[in-house]
Amino acid sequence: MDPDRSRRKLYSTVLVETGRGSRRGRRQRQKAAEAVLANDQAATRAEQKARYDAQRAEARAITYLPRGGEPGPAALRSYRPFRVPTHQDTSATLQGAYPFLAEGGLGSSGVFVGQDLYSGGSFVYDPWHLYQRGLITAPNLVLAGIVGAGKSSLAKSLYTRSIAFGRRVYVPGDPKGEHSAIAEAVGGKAIILGHGLRTRLNPLDQGYRPAGLSEAEWTSTIASRRRDLIGALAETVLERPLSPLEHTAIDLALRATVAQASVPILPMIVERILAPDSADNLDGRLAEDGRLVGHALRRLVAGDLAGLFDGPSTVTFDPTLPMISLDLSRVVENSTLISVLMTCSSAWMEAALLDPAGGQRWVVYDEAWRLMSHPSLLRRMDAQWRLSRHYGIANLLIFHKLTDLDTVGDSGSAMRALAGSLLANAETRIIYRQESDQLGVTAQTLGLTGTEQRLLPTLGTGQGLWRIKDRSFVIQHQLHPSELAAFDTTGRMTGEARKFTDPGASLGPFDKGTAA
Structure with a gap:
């Protein structure tokens, strides 16, 4: 039978009974009936709460899945997010x-x-x-x-x-002359080298002196650079490495020339190699040792490159300009001549190029x-x-x-x-x-x-x-x-x-x- 229905019936019976007798008696009986009903309702609620708490405790005590999820094939039953292994593919495949x-x-x-x-x-x-x-x-x-x-x-x-x-721009050699107009347009300078021009470039110039070098260091740097340049020019023309005897001939000729002229030019070096000083030629074989090198370098001062590097420089290298380009488009005979010009021009720029303070x-x-x-x-x-x-x-x-x-x-x-x-x-x-x-x-x-x-x-x-x-x-x-x-x-x-x-x-x- 429904408990609420039983309580309503009991309450009705009490009310009927309280309706008989004096007014005071009826009031007392009504209060008594209300107290009985309240106690009954409180007992019912306590019983329901106890039953709910027991069911909840029982549910909490049951372990449905491991805390970290089940291993193996049963992992799909885990309540945690499903872990998919990473996959790599091309954008053409993944674009969908x-x-x-x-x-x-x-x-x-x-x-x-x-x-x-x-x-x-x-x-x-x-x-x-x-x-x-x-x-x-x-x-x-x-x-x-x-x-x-x-x-x-x-x-x-x-x-x-x-x-x-x-930033600044250096073009050590422009075989086609494409960069000359650009250099002039940006406020730089294009140095055009070629036959019939008045432009002379002495690759043995002292060049730009980097900051922080002492006099002794600067003198050693100039000598080393000149020695390397002359050797590189000779190797380019001869198309082979130099022998130790040829290196000696170049070194002695350079030393003798610098003793007489602080800024040597290539014709002086060629003359000293082909006709060395007697003080250096003690065994009389130095001229023979440097003969091939001398004639190879002679090509730069009296051969098909005469007029380019056989005199003092008529232009100066200003490393502060935005751009400097050496235009070699006037010399298009063959790749060897272009390489010789590139070697000379790169050496001419090298002092400023290798300055750590040059920007x-x-x-x-x-x-x-x-x-x-x-x-x-x-x-x-x-x-x-x-x-x-x-x-x-x-x-x-x-x-x-x-x-x-x-x-x-x-x-x-x-x-x-x-x-x-x-x-x-x-x-x-x-x-x-x-x-x-x-x-x-x-x-x-x-x-x-x-x-x-x-x-x-x-x-x-x-x-x-x-x-x-x-x-x-x-x-x-x-x-x-x-x-x-x-x-x-x-x-x-x-x-x-x-x-x-x-x-x-x-x-x-x-x-x-x-x-x-």
Whole structure:
């Protein structure tokens, strides 16, 4: 029977009974009935609470699952989140699950280059800033691309836009003369060397003196630099290393010349090598020992390079200028002569280039395929690349394809190893469009993925694959119209040559332009 119904019946009976008799008696009986009902309700509630507490304690005492979940196949019954093992795949596969996945970029500090074609954002690059952030450990760059892909315009944009950040630019040798107009436009200087010109450059000048060197240190530095330069020139012309006897002939001739002239010139050195002093030629064989070296160097003062390095310098090297370029476009006879000029010009710039207090500088090596075939010049480049961090230098090596490295020396030779080290010491590799037959070598040398390898032949003009350490970007280079007019190298082929007549406009704000 329902307890509530029983209580209501009892209460009704009490009320009936209380309704009989006097008023006082009825009141007492009514209170008694209410007390009985209240006690009954309290007892019922206590009984229900005790029953609920017992059921709750019983439920808590039962263990349904282990606290850490059941092991093995029964783990699916765990109340904890299901643990799925990590999975790696390409973005092409994962784009269905993550359709908006894109590289985060390198940040906003640096020189504007163009647009990231994957993320759609702006792409900026600065080797010194990336080095400070620890993203790269070598500030050198390698830029490769077929003719007409736009690599020359990219190189010019990188260094001209960096000038606004206080960087300087050195071009030790410009075989095509492409950088001369740029140097003049940014307030620098282009030194043009060639037959029939009045410009003379004495590579044996003392050059720029770095701060902090004592007189003895400076004298020793000059002597060592001159000795290395003369040896490098002789090796370049002879196309072989020098023998110990030839080194001795050069050293004695240089010492005798400096004793008579504080600033020697190459004709004096050649004369001393071919006709040494009697005090140095005790056994009468010194002239014979240096005969081949003397005639090799004579080519620079009386042969097909006469008039370039056979007299005192008519120009001075000012390291404070924003940009200095040595234009070698007037000397196009053969690659050996270009290499000789590059050796002389790089030695001429070397004193200022290797000054730790000289600030941050770009050093641009254009048409690198001409340079790497000569051991002496290759060794100079390798030394500068290895010491780039110490001197605040970012070297930029420009060539057409990576297979150019295979033409340097024999397989397994020291020259091949030096050429490979230039690539190894550059953590920024920029690859523009490559021909299909070059894809395998390029991918193997740079460690490209299959997707990156298939991308190279499809790149348009001004589009490049940027490999910065272990990160990849596909960038569309963008030019301001004034830059396009200054950097254009296709005018002779298209018949639409444009002249750059406003140097000030080249440093204006960057606008939407067409990549070239």
